[in-house]
Ligand SMILES: [Zn+2]
Ligand SMILES: [Zn+2]
Ligand SMILES: [Zn+2]
C-alpha cells in the first residue's frame with residue numbers, strides 16, 4: 228500500500244487519543260459555526276463529532292477497539308494513520324458488549340436518527356427552496372437533542388476519560404445553550420402568525436422540541452395530541468401524561484416517574500434508568516387492561532423502541548412504555564410467536580408482531596423462491 232510510504236509522524240497512543248478528541252471538539256465547534264449560513268452542514272459535522280467521541284471512548288479502553296476489524300490490528304499502521312475505523316452502529320455495539328456499558332436507548336436512537344438525517348443530506352440533492360430560517364430552527368433543535376445526550380455521556384458517564392477536556396466541553400455547552408436566543412427571536416417574528424392560528428380557533432400548545440408555545444394542534448387522540456410547531460418545524464405527538472406515582476426504591480417517597488426527563492429521585496438522587504423503571508413497575512404493577520386475564524403475562528414488549536426487556540405496563544388507563552414513554556398502543560399475545568407485544572393490531576393479526584416479523588418475512592421469501600423453482604421445473608417439463 229502506497230500510503231504506508233507517506234512520510235507521517237509516528238504518533239503515540241496518547242497523542243492519537245488527544246488528536247481524536249480535539250478533532251471531535253472541532254467538529255462540534257464548526258457545527259455551531261455553520262448553523263447560520265449552512266445549517267445542513269451543522270448536522271453532518273455534529274454527527275462526525277459523535278462518531279469521533281465514541282471512537283475515542285473505545286480507544287481509551289484499547290486502541291484496537293476503534294478499528295473496523297480489530298483482528299487485523301497492527302500497531303505500526305495505527306501510528307502512521309493507516310487504518311479503517313469503526314462506524315456508529317458498531318461503536319455503540321462494542322461499547323455495550325465489550326465495555327459492558329449501557330448507552331441509554333434514547334441516546335443511541337437519537338444518534339442513529341441524526342445519522343440517517345446526515346445520510347440524506349450527504350447522498351441526496353436538495354431542492355434549494357428551503358426556508359433558511361425554518362431550516363436553521365429545525366437544525367438547532369436537532370443539535371440540542373443530540374448534544375444533550377452526548378454532553379451527558381462525556382461529562383457524566385465517561386467523566387474520567389474526558390476529564391482533561393472539561394473546560395472545552397463546558398464552553399461548547401454554553402454556546403449550544405445560547406442558540407436559544409435565535410429561537411426566541413424567531414418566536415417573536417412568528418407571533419402574528421400564531422395569533423392568526425388562535426383566531427382561526429386552533430389550539431396552541433408548548434412544543435416538546437423547542438419548548439416554545441408555538442405548536443399548532445392538529446388532532447387530539449385519547450393517547451395524545453398531534454401538533455406542528457411553527458418555530459422549529461417539528462411535527463410530533465404530545466403523549467398524554469400518565470397520572471401515577473410509585474415509591475422510590477431509595478427513600479420510599481412517591482415519585483412521578485413517567486417522564487422521559489426523569490432521571491433521578493429529587494429526594495435521595497436514586498438513579499432511574501430504563502432498567503430501574505422496569506424494576507419499579509414490575510414490583511408495583513400486577514395487572515393488564517380490561518381484556519387481560521388474571522395470570523397471563525402483563526408486561527408487553529414495545530414495538531416502538533424494541534427495548535430488549537418487556538417495558539410496557541398498563542398505567543392510568545393506557546399501555547405505557549417506560550423505555551420510550553410512548554403510550555396508547557394496544558397489547559396482545561402474538562398468535563404466531565406467543566410473545567406479549569404492543570403494535571398495530573391488524574398488522575400483528577395478518578402479518579406478524581415486531582418479534583417474529585423477520586422470521587415470517589424469511590418464511591414468505593422461502594415460499595416464493597420455492598414457488599418460482601416449481602414453476603421453472605414445470606416450464607421445463609412442458610417444453611417439447
Ligand atoms: Zn418547536
Ligand atoms: Zn428517592
Ligand atoms: Zn418503548
Ligand SMILES: [Zn+2]
Pocket residue numbers: 561562563564565566579580581582583584
Ligand atoms: Zn409474533
